[in-house]
Amino acid sequence: MRAAVLAILLALAAGLALGSGAAWAEDGRPALPKAKAGPCIAPPQVMRRSHYVMLLHQRDQTLRLGIRGGKASLKECVACHAADGPDGKPIPVNAPGQFCSSCHEYAAVSIDCFSCHATTPAAPQTASSP
Amino acid sequence: MNNRRAILKAAAVMALAPGVTLIAARAAARAPGEPASAANRWGLLIDTTKCGADCTACVSACKTEMGLTSHGRPLSDPQYIRKVDVADPETGMRHSLPVMCQHCAKPACVDVCPTGASMKRADGIVLVDRHRCIGCRYCMMACPYKARSFTHQDETGQKPYLPRGKGTVEACTLCAHRIDAGRQPACVEACAAHGGGAMLFGDLNDPSSPIARRVATQATSRIRADLGLEPAVRYQGI
Numbered sequence: 003m004r005a006a007v008l009a010i011l012l013a014l015a016a017g018l019a020l021g022s023g024a025a026w027a028e029d030g031r032p033a034l035p036k037a038k039a040g041p042c043i044a045p046p047q048v049m050r051r052s053h054y055v056m057l058l059h060q061r062d063q064t065l066r067l068g069i070r071g072g073k074a075s076l077k078e079c080v081a082c083h084a085a086d087g088p089d090g091k092p093i094p095v096n097a098p099g100q101f102c103s104s105c106h107e108y109a110a111v112s113i114d115c116f117s118c119h120a121t122t123p124a125a126p127q128t129a130s131s132p
Numbered sequence: 133m134n135n136r137r138a139i140l141k142a143a144a145v146m147a148l149a150p151g152v153t154l155i156a157a158r159a160a161a162r163a164p165g166e167p168a169s170a171a172n173r174w175g176l177l178i179d180t181t182k183c184g185a186d187c188t189a190c191v192s193a194c195k196t197e198m199g200l201t202s203h204g205r206p207l208s209d210p211q212y213i214r215k216v217d218v219a220d221p222e223t224g225m226r227h228s229l230p231v232m233c234q235h236c237a238k239p240a241c242v243d244v245c246p247t248g249a250s251m252k253r254a255d256g257i258v259l260v261d262r263h264r265c266i267g268c269r270y271c272m273m274a275c276p277y278k279a280r281s282f283t284h285q286d287e288t289g290q291k292p293y294l295p296r297g298k299g300t301v302e303a304c305t306l307c308a309h310r311i312d313a314g315r316q317p318a319c320v321e322a323c324a325a326h327g328g329g330a331m332l333f334g335d336l337n338d339p340s341s342p343i344a345r346r347v348a349t350q351a352t353s354r355i356r357a358d359l360g361l362e363p364a365v366r367y368q369g370i
Contacts, residue, residue: 063167065261068253070312071164077292118262118297120290 032104035085042082043073050105053079057115076115081123094121161314172255173237173337174306175364176320177346178229182330185228188215190331193322194232197307199291203284210281210296212304213319218370227370230319230331231355233258233279233304234363241271241280249301256364257306265300272301276356277363279303306364336364 056074083101084092249264293309307317334343
């Protein structure tokens with residue numbers, strides 16, 4: 003009886019995983035595109051747990067106090083974590099299977115950052131900001 | 133000794149002569165980690181005698197810089213600068229002037245905001261903190277300059293330095309992202325390059341800056357000065 007229930011649950015989970023369209027790695031964790039440049043500002047364990055705390059603090063510092071060049075920056079997250087598509091153009095970080103969306107989908111977290119913030123880095127020829 | 137003093141005096145008089153320096157010196161970028169300072173008061177001086185009625189260089193440069201795209205509804209599309217044509221009915225004298233957020237020292241939009249989203253930075257730049265904006269639009273009603281816009285629908289393709297989205301109010305930021313990097317606002321650059329060179333940007337608190345010297349020596353006015361909001365944008369020739 004217990005084995006049958008477990009089998010049904012597993013089948014359901016597999017169906018959900020397939021249906022969601024996200025790419026999953028072998029160990030069941032979300033498969034993330036690799037970052038473009040070197041090491042992140044903190045180890046992955048810290049970033050996974052605390053990136054939103056860093057960004058929450060930084061956004062007020064930048065906007066309300068005008069402090070630029072902070073360690074944490076959503077602009078820098080996007081610049082480093084937006085993967086390039088087959089046409090060489092960056093893919094939005096909130097597109098299915100991309101860096102931000104794949105993990106937030108896995109953790110069932112709905113974020114509001116990208117209704118306002120740019121999802122791709124600035125194009126080099128139009129980059130007019132530091 | 134006396135001779136040297138005389139030379140120094142002469143040099144000082146020459147340096148202070150009005151109109152000698154019309155191009156603003158490049159402001160220094162603020163060091164990383166340093167907050168905006170109340171020692172600065174960023175402002176604009178607009179010479180309407182040099183502003184052509186059919187020139188929209190500042191408006192289009194602003195739209196490009198800030199990534200403002202039209203949804204095909206000119207009445208509600210976001211605008212940070214608009215050209216206003218005014219005429220004196222008695223004399224027939226006509227002026228065209230760009231009107232943007234006037235970055236008031238006593239901003240009405242900040243007074244009325246129920247969430248603290250409408251705010252004035254230490255250096256006098258008036259901004260909307262869209263993390264806190266609930267889209268109630270009280271600030272739009274309070275602003276006598278009609279400077280603010282509301283984003284009515286989902287936006288894509290925002291500029292990394294100007295996040296903006298549905299359900300929030302937005303307005304001219306005086307190009308805070310450029311000022312922080314030691315650059316001039318996009319409209320001022322475009323006016324100098326493609327327009328009549330009518331706009332001068334600078335620090336009104338710095339007595340040696342070209343803008344402070346000009347407002348100290350020439351007649352300038354602020355629109356709706358009677359309201360006492362003390363805008364940082366001054367006009368000349370109206």
